[in-house]
Amino acid sequence: MKTIQAVTYPVHFQNKAxxxxxxxxxxxxxxxxxxxxxxxxxxHCYPKFIPNLETDKRIELIEIESGEINKNLETCVGxxxxxxxxxxxxxxxxxxxGGGVITDLGGFVASxxxxxxxxxxxxxxxxxxxxxxxxxxxxxxxxVLKNQIGLFANPEMVIVDTDYLTTVSKREIKSGxxxxxxxxxxxxxxxxxxxxxxxELDINKLIHRSVSIKNEVVLQDPKEQxxxxxxxxxxTLGHAIESFYLESEDxxxxxxxxxxxxxxxxxxxxxxKLLGFPSEKVSEVKEVVLSIYNxxxxxxxxxxxxxxxxxxDKKNVNGxxxxxxxxxxxDYKIDCKVPEELIIESMEFYNS
Amino acid sequence: MKTIQAVTYPVHFQNKAxxxxxxxxxxxxxxxxxxxxxxxxxxHCYPKFIPNLETDKRIELIEIESGEINKNLETCVGxxxxxxxxxxxxxxxxxxxGGGVITDLGGFVASxxxxxxxxxxxxxxxxxxxxxxxxxxxxxxxxVLKNQIGLFANPEMVIVDTDYLTTVSKREIKSGxxxxxxxxxxxxxxxxxxxxxxxELDINKLIHRSVSIKNEVVLQDPKEQxxxxxxxxxxTLGHAIESFYLESEDxxxxxxxxxxxxxxxxxxxxxxKLLGFPSEKVSEVKEVVLSIYNxxxxxxxxxxxxxxxxxxDKKNVNGxxxxxxxxxxxDYKIDCKVPEELIIESMEFYNS
Numbered sequence: 001m002k003t004i005q006a007v008t009y010p011v012h013f014q015n016k017a018x019x020x021x022x023x024x025x026x027x028x029x030x031x032x033x034x035x036x037x038x039x040x041x042x043x044h045c046y047p048k049f050i051p052n053l054e055t056d057k058r059i060e061l062i063e064i065e066s067g068e069i070n071k072n073l074e075t076c077v078g079x080x081x082x083x084x085x086x087x088x089x090x091x092x093x094x095x096x097x098g099g100g101v102i103t104d105l106g107g108f109v110a111s112x113x114x115x116x117x118x119x120x121x122x123x124x125x126x127x128x129x130x131x132x133x134x135x136x137x138x139x140x141x142x143x144v145l146k147n148q149i150g151l152f153a154n155p156e157m158v159i160v161d162t163d164y165l166t167t168v169s170k171r172e173i174k175s176g177x178x179x180x181x182x183x184x185x186x187x188x189x190x191x192x193x194x195x196x197x198x199x200e201l202d203i204n205k206l207i208h209r210s211v212s213i214k215n216e217v218v219l220q221d222p223k224e225q226x227x228x229x230x231x232x233x234x235x236t237l238g239h240a241i242e243s244f245y246l247e248s249e250d251x252x253x254x255x256x257x258x259x260x261x262x263x264x265x266x267x268x269x270x271x272x273k274l275l276g277f278p279s280e281k282v283s284e285v286k287e288v289v290l291s292i293y294n295x296x297x298x299x300x301x302x303x304x305x306x307x308x309x310x311x312x313d314k315k316n317v318n319g320x321x322x323x324x325x326x327x328x329x330x331d332y333k334i335d336c337k338v339p340e341e342l343i344i345e346s347m348e349f350y351n352s
Numbered sequence: 353m354k355t356i357q358a359v360t361y362p363v364h365f366q367n368k369a370x371x372x373x374x375x376x377x378x379x380x381x382x383x384x385x386x387x388x389x390x391x392x393x394x395x396h397c398y399p400k401f402i403p404n405l406e407t408d409k410r411i412e413l414i415e416i417e418s419g420e421i422n423k424n425l426e427t428c429v430g431x432x433x434x435x436x437x438x439x440x441x442x443x444x445x446x447x448x449x450g451g452g453v454i455t456d457l458g459g460f461v462a463s464x465x466x467x468x469x470x471x472x473x474x475x476x477x478x479x480x481x482x483x484x485x486x487x488x489x490x491x492x493x494x495x496v497l498k499n500q501i502g503l504f505a506n507p508e509m510v511i512v513d514t515d516y517l518t519t520v521s522k523r524e525i526k527s528g529x530x531x532x533x534x535x536x537x538x539x540x541x542x543x544x545x546x547x548x549x550x551x552e553l554d555i556n557k558l559i560h561r562s563v564s565i566k567n568e569v570v571l572q573d574p575k576e577q578x579x580x581x582x583x584x585x586x587x588t589l590g591h592a593i594e595s596f597y598l599e600s601e602d603x604x605x606x607x608x609x610x611x612x613x614x615x616x617x618x619x620x621x622x623x624x625k626l627l628g629f630p631s632e633k634v635s636e637v638k639e640v641v642l643s644i645y646n647x648x649x650x651x652x653x654x655x656x657x658x659x660x661x662x663x664x665d666k667k668n669v670n671g672x673x674x675x676x677x678x679x680x681x682x683d684y685k686i687d688c689k690v691p692e693e694l695i696i697e698s699m700e701f702y703n704s
Binding site for chain 1: 664671
């Protein structure tokens with residue numbers, strides 16, 4: 001598949017990407033390569049990756065524990081200490097090999113180590129391939145608040161090799177599909193219809209299309225002043241729901257995609273009430289979402305805790321929650337204020 | 353004094369700066385002003401500052417404990433949590449009011465909160481006025497390693513009001529003087545001679561000159577590829593000595609300036625041995641340093657621990673320590689390798 005050129009870095013696909021990686025390492029004469037993995041990517045992805053890496057540079061492996069719960073500053077401090085003890089300097093390169101936790105955290109760690117070393121992202125999950133890999137967002141959670149601490153920082157290169165997807169669960173693939181759905185609903189109706197109507201998804205094609213879309217959007221609005229906010233569609237309420245489930249010890253966590261899918265259904269509903277988004281399209285989105293994900297039963301008694309989570313959304317200004325809503329498919333409106341009752345009504349609609 | 357225009361922001365001096373501040377706050381329509389202080393600047397500087405601040409925005413005060421020992425990620429997490437609990441959003445403004453710990457840490461905290469909010473530095477010590485205030489370096493220490501974690505990030509404005517200097521100790525003023533000396537030795541011989549020959553220093557003039565020099569240097573080389581490295585003169589060994597004293601529980605800490613002054617004497621000595629820097633100038637620098645600072649007795653038995661600290665200097669590449677040395681006054685050479693014996697000899701020279 002064709003290389004996609006992002007703002008300051010390329011996204012290379014499949015096998016030829018590794019040749020580009022070797023060239024980059026040679027050209028920049030890095031002193032040491034630090035490869036960041038978790039226990040899963042160490043076991044399943046590292047053995048696929050390492051034979052592709054042609055270099056005589058020193059390689060050091062740093063392992064963190066998997067899971068969103070470890071995407072925090074404590075883990076960063078552990079990695080910073082490890083790099084320090086292993087003699088990392090400003091000419092070190094960080095290679096992140098993993099899902100969104102690894103790529104987001106690794107990019108942040110690299111960007112802050114001695115005021116910044118180069119890094120390369122190798123996403124190994126569908127979610128990180130289609131979302132985290134392009135756009136330059138790095139960061140970690142603060143308590144249960146997702147990505148509260150972080151930076152805009154661009155990798156030197158992103159490598160998308162769909163071979164790694166054989167290492168992840170079906171549930172993870174479904175999770176990533178939510179982001180592809182989002183690109184479809186907000187930016188590329190053809191893509192949405194393709195997902196709706198396909199019996200079997202051509203995942204390689206969907207990934208390439210998704211990365212292209214995200215890149216187009218980010219190139220036009222790197223700092224999220226306008227257009228880029230469409231990437232938050234479904235994420236405002238979705239993140240709040242995700243955080244709430246993460247925090248609730250008696251509930252099984254939702255994947256990011258499961259939460260965002262619920263968020264998209266709810267935000268379509270809000271859109272229909274506030275902006276005249278056609279109600280049959282609300283139903284269409286709900287139907288597609290429920291054809292992919294099991295229905296989550298949002299409990300009435302949890303609504304107020306979810307509303308509380310919304311108050312910490314990064315897009316809020318002056319305590320006002322800002323939604324990105326839709327006038328229609330591919331037609332968005334940013335900075336929408338939504339009455340609390342309507343947010344609750346939207347969750348009831350999802351439940352119904 | 354005349355405003356100095358740095359890369360992306362102005363440095364305003366004395367009283368008229370506050371009018372500029374009020375204008376900036378009005379223009380940007382910030383949602384909340386977070387003022388970061390420590391217990392000292394809260395008591396002595398905040399009461400001077402607040403009557404000058406004309407605004408109807410919400411003001412929230414965040415206090416951290418003073419001291420280099422608190423310039424760490426734990427303190428950052430405390431400030432991030434405080435901003436979060438106080439409803440900080442992306443339109444919040446951080447105003448740092450204090451010495452280098454406050455301005456460095458506050459700039460880092462602001463730059464990483466929700467991927468970056470605006471900040472303004474109001475340095476209240478001589479050291480932070482002439483050093484930390486310009487140049488866009490933010491960061492915190494990792495263990496005893498100074499500024500190991502951080503970023504290049506520019507404030508919206510810097511306010512230098514020398515009235516705050518009445519609130520700091522003589523020892524702090526002396527500490528800041530080391531940086532002014534450094535500008536003199538490496539970049540502006542006239543300034544060095546002025547310090548050498550003056551009975552009474554015109555501190556306002558020295559500050560304005562120092563900020564101008566640092567700004568000139570940073571504008572020419574923002575990312576420290578070449579010229580900017582002169583700002584590290586005296587700092588390579590100086591930082592190692594400072595860290596060593598900070599870590600040694602049985603020794604009184606050195607101020608940054610005291611450590612850097614020792615570093616400058618030693619690095620002049622290394623320069624004379626390696627680059628032919630004239631030996632009478634080594635003596636001149638040592639003499640000026642000892643006319644300002646009490647002599648520290650560097651113990652032979654501590655040399656190896658100090659050498660150990662050098663190994664973590666941020667400028668190192670491939671485990672090699674890189675010094676900035678001098679061919680002559682105002683004439684530098686970057687990336688100099690210095691044999692371990694000569695580093696030790698230079699400390700013995702300082703002691704002699």
